[in-house]
Amino acid sequence: MFKIPKVLVSLILMAFGPLMAILTIPTDIEFYYNSLNDYLGLTYSFYTYCM
Numbered sequence: 622m623f624k625i626p627k628v629l630v631s632l633i634l635m636a637f638g639p640l641m642a643i644l645t646i647p648t649d650i651e652f653y654y655n656s657l658n659d660y661l662g663l664t665y666s667f668y669t670y671c672m
Contacts, residue, residue: 634664634667638660638664
């Protein structure tokens, strides 16, 4: 397992999270909220995996 500083990981997620969310906004708002929930779940599992 790679030893990545959690601060660096959080900074990358803070930088790329809104950017990816903005880039992947579809016309359907309901689908957007579903994908946003999936993204939040992925980041949460990633954080718990890093801990």
